[in-house]
Amino acid sequence: MSYFDDHFDASQSGFATIAIHSHQKPDPTTGAVIQPIYQTSTFAQETVLEAGEFDYTRCGNPNMNALEGVLADLEGGVRGFAFSSGLGALTTLTTALFKPGDHIVSCSDVYGGSFGVFDKILRKYDVQTDFVDFRDMAALEAALTDKTKALHVETPTNPNLKLIDIAAVAKLAKANGLLTIVDNTFATPCLQRPFELGADIVWHSTTKYIGGHSDVVGGAIIIKDKRYEEVLFMHQKLIGANPDPFACWLALRGLKTLPIRMNAHQQNAMAVAEFLKTHPAVDQVIYPGLPEHPDHELAKRQMNGFGGMVTLTIKGGPSEVVKVTQALKLFTVAVSLGGVESLVCYPYKMTHGSMPDDFKLKTGILPNMLRLSVGIEDIDDLKRDLKQALDVVVGATV
Template identity: 55%
Template sequence: MKFSTKAIHAGQEPDPATGAIMTPIYQTSTFAQAGMGEHKGYEYARTGNPTRTALEQCLAALENGQYGLAFASGLAAESAVLNLLSSGDHMVSCDDLYGGTYRIFERIMSRYQIQTSYVTAGNIEEYEKAIRPNTKLIWLETPTNPLLRLVDIRAVAEIAHRHNILLVVDNTFSSPYFQKPLDLGADIVLHSTTKYINGHSDVIGGALVMNDQKVYEALKFHQNAAGGVPGPFDSWLTLRGIKTLAVRMRQHEENARGVARFLQEHPRVEKLYYPGLASHPDHELAKRQMSGFGGMVSFQFRGKLADVDQVVRRLKVFTFAESLGGVESLVCHPASMTHGSIPKEIREARGVNDTLLRLSIGIEDIEDLLADLEQALA
């Protein structure tokens, strides 16, 4: 099946009991068993739920993976991956990454003597140089959050596997519609399904997809043991959102291209980050690695911190809020919101300064989005 067909049908056969086309919401905490060790595949809803199973199978199909696991949030999915590590292990990560990921690396994993080295996102040589004898995992975002840098997944995968290291790729910004890291050599793909996969800003969720059975079994064990699972209604809402993922992503990208071209010419824009522009340093890599450039645009405008508040208050169509990937357009100030947990000196050294704004471009009419930006920046 092609992508759009998978999104609608993978893991979502008509209900065998009733013939219902839509996957039922199995709103139950436990399941009847005929006798000792005799049940219909489900025992307790933390361990497994038919609605969640449908979601996990669909997510795996979309990423061209064998196994999918759904979690209560993206960070719950991250925690499962990090629990593959043991005290004294080491990780290598790209330096431009989500503030919540940095926080769990530095304020939680470090308490268990698990250290992280950060390297320039797109500098492939740095990844190999940062590897130590106790390095067990390489962590990538591509495109990165919020500066939209790209990392050559295939090249880093070759390095990781040469050293017997797992490669994890956060694919949230691209969605599986535009990028499939497993096909490029990644071992685990991570999503905050809160974002594009659900697409309607009404669910918190996360997911992991992989091909290796042993890795799957270890992560599945953690999912059940720690219990950070989504409820059946959240799973159902995410499945509902997935059905329109392809058409939404096409419109997100079309609008993002229009916004990026507009901002590229605007006199108040000092720096612009969008991999779909030929001026982006990773544009050629994006063309090779992705089937589209996504719906995220970041820019730094000429002004001071005080001007940020003026700009975001003037916006009428864009909503000033955290998160991304919904049908509505959002604007975020990373320095005080999504990346506020990163110390100021580290954040600014990486390029996340006080006048950087991150746009999640929705699927509204492009004319309204451009007019809104024009009047807010005027």
């Protein structure tokens, strides 16, 4: 009998119910309503000849397997794999699936660290990646070679919040025998369902909205086809980028409130975007929920909401950026996103700082751009904070 022998049928349940109940029944030994943290590296065996369901935490642990199970159910996949970070997930995924000589095409404005995995790590092992604007399907098609094995999509993109048509990319991938891999970190399964749009593999930085409280780093891969289970499980165990039990426990706790948090994030993000449009120090506001966003129609079709991230450019350059960010009181200057508290980041120097400058400029990561992770504080307080900070540079820029 498995630890998770189950009490709960995800196929008959709604998203919020799955987030709270899937793989999270009361502890079988004590009745604790919340699964205890199994802070153990190893598990006693009945005999030397057979291990139980768990033997060593790098290969599985009740907290890790609970997280993997609920994430698989939330994405509508068949199996989840948890990792110690999003990049741990991406590195394990790409190492497991690709071999020297293979070629990947990725959308161009991916998270800087993901760019680094493709550009610095995989290239060393002769797995080549080309970066293309996936909104240009002709350019994407032209980038395919006879060595191409997969298309990698991040949508909405970071930090430009461009939308990529997952269904169209997946259709092209299928027609050419390629895998479609989606980084679903920004949207979460709450707002975007890549498998329903034809994707094969979804991965996440669970550090962001899934954890939701800026207190844990983690990652995940979810597959829709059992065919990849064995190879991924082997690489998960042998690469060893797996999460510790407490990290899984924190991610599980965060997950329970994902739907209500996402709702609050996006309500605030919409209000912040509308407010920013009215401020004279702001040049451009980028939010998929705004009707003037070039991908607004696609966002409406592909997502169940527009998310909690807002990007803006301000009038001026790096010195105005520094002034505004120093003046903010509620928006903390920090990388990362998706926590309940609001953060502001300067992608040009922070999250995407390690990308070559010409690549940044080509993909629209500009020296006057700020990315807001809009938290779930009271909206009037957030607007007031943004106003007083942007007011600091009005005289200088208008």
